[in-house]
Amino acid sequence: MNKIIYIDLDGVIADFEKGKKNHPLGGITPYIGRPDKLPGIYEHLEPITDAIASVNKLLKKDNFNVFFLSTAPWDNPDAWTHKRLWIAKHFDEKLIRKRLILCHHKQLLMGDYLIDDRPFNGASEFLGKWIHFGNKKFPDWKNVLNYFDNLY
């Protein structure tokens, strides 16, 4: 049976840190400390290095079933739309159609792997293997891809 891989968006394939820094309202109340509420922040994020090519490789592998699993801020409803538009902009529609899951409880999803940069919204309680993106073992996409290439 195909292995299910969930891939987080911000900090894994979308460069939220850079988007936050470049946003014109980033230093203004009420957005200080709440960058997730910045208007339009999720719409134009730049991809993280190697992320798009690497995710495409995983999407095209026969033995994996890949989904995007991200949390959209409850208090920024536009973000839910922008995340859907973001993946459509960066990936071939045929490969990613209906493969976006937005939720605050990632531990409830059944699957084998979760690639996520942070423990929040259930990521650290995920019942499969949590690939902690950005840590020592998985500092970048080269390491992640290498891990999946050598699994079988």
Ligand SMILES: [Mg+2]
């Ligand atoms: Mg993240």
